[in-house]
Amino acid sequence: MSAFEGALEMARRSRRPFSIALLALALAGCTTLGAPGPSTGAVKRAADQNYAAGSIKLVDLDDQVVERVSAFGVSRRFSEVFGDAAPMGTIIGRGDVVDIAIWEAPPAVLFGVTSVDARLAANPLVAQSASIPQQMVGDDGRVSIPFVGTVVVAGRSTAEVEREIVRRLTGKAHGPQAVVRLVQNEARNVTVIGEVANNRRVPLSSRGERLLDVLAAAGGSKQPVGKTTVQVSRGSTAAVMPLETVIRDSSQNIRLRPDDVVTVLFQPYSFIALGAVTQNAEVPFEGSGLTLAQALGRIGGLRDDRADVKGVFIFRMEDPSALDPAVAATARKTLDGKIPVIYRLNLSNASSFFVAQNFAIRDDDILYVSNAPGVDLQKFLSTLSNLAFSTIAIGNALN
Structure with missing residues (x-):
């Protein structure tokens, strides 16, 4: 027989308050109190524990921490990652088609065929030219020219x-003269994919196209600018920025290089809100970014009846460059070079709201708010009170 059944049988037999109290205790023993997640103290004790071979670090948010994290964000801008340079000029590549014209001053010695009117061919004052068909640059990077032989042209400018x-x-x-012209550019292209009107390869000219030039050539973004981000990949290096920032800050409108890949993404960011907040959900946000204060506003803020204002946490796999060097030096990194970090914000301090206004939420962040210390006691007393009233009701029914 269970404790509940035993207490109920005793209550039937004795019909006394003692038996009713015993029934309440039995019911209380069968009840457990739930929680939305770890308490503030439990999160603090997670510091220096291990996760994915890295050591977890607890960092209190203040203006200095926000400044370091913001500086790291600036270091990931296009102008810092890729830089900017002068146009490379017309560089010939493998697969390109070139047109070569050679002229010889009169009296012509080597080239006796003229491309001008035949009546002028006999004139010793008229320069003679050789008619050379257009050629595609071979895999070896060479073309063949009469009386010259094979010439390496790949990787060289037309002037060279x-x-x-x-x-x-x-x-x-x-008195030979030569004119080399790039007719068809197949080697100097940028690939543009994603949320653009036309996914295509965009050829680069000698003037050096910039990022916005290439996007315009692909038909522009199909989505609102404020919700669009742009990723530039060059070799093994990639960086992502909001399209709105690139438009607003001309220094981020960098010149692209051959074989760059430009990917346009629509609202690819989101964070997860958990704990004592009004709305537990995965929340998408724009490419232009989101602050912690805005994130709290989007989920309806903290629960007045549950939230611990000293227990607002952001869980993030952080880049070591964004942390205090002293903290990063003592932390073990995960296999991908990140450090598990828990940022803590104490909203009982009024100045923390300024910190929340400047701290940027990142993609895949987890925003967690713990329960206030008195919530568990309140839930217990509420449960005990409900059980007591239920027990009294049962006792009255037995009388």
């Missing part, structure tokens, strides 16, 4: 190739 041709013809032709 012109000088090479003239150098080789000197002594063979009379």
Whole structure:
């Protein structure tokens, strides 16, 4: 027989207050109090524990911490990661199609065929030219030119190739001149994919297209600018920025390089809100970013009846560069080089609201608010009170 059944049987037999109290205790023993997550103290005790081979660090949010985290965000901007440079000019690549024209001053010695009117061909004052068909640069990076031979053109500018041709013809032709023109660009392209009107490869010209030029060539973003982010990948390096910031800050409108990949994303960020908040949910936010204060506002703020104002936490896998060097030096990193960090904000201090206004929420952050210390006691007393009234009602029914 269970404790509840035994107490109920005793209450039937004795019908005395003692038996009723015993029934209440039995029911209380069968009841457990739930919780939305760890208490403030439990989160604090997580400091220096291990997670994914890294050691968890608890960091109290203040203006200095916010400044370091903000500085790390600035270091991940396009201008800092990729920099900017002068246009590379017309560089010939493998697969490009080039047009080469060679001219010889009169009297022509090497090139006796003219591309001008035949009636002028006999005129010793008219320069003669060689008609060379357009050529595609081979896999070896070379093209073949009559009386010159094979010439390496890949990786060189048109001016460099012109000088090479003239150098080789000197002594063979009379006053040779060469004009090299890039007809079809197949080697210098940027790939644009994602939320754009046309996913395509955009050729780069000698003037050096910038990021916004390439996006415009692909038809622009299909989504609102304020909710769009742009990722630039160059080799093994990638960086992400809001499109709105690139438009507003001209220094982020960097010149692109061949083989860069530009990916346009629509509202790819979100954070998760848990604990003593009005709304537990995964909350998406715009590419332009979100502060902690805005994040709290979007989930309806803290629960007045439950929340511990000293227990607002942000769980994040943080880059070591965003932390105090002294903290980063004593932390063990995860396999991907991150440090598990719990940022703590004490909202009982009025100045913390300014910190919340400046601390940026990142993608995949977990915002957790613990219960106030008195909530568990309040829940226990409420449960005990409900059980007492239920027991009295049962006792009255037995009389």
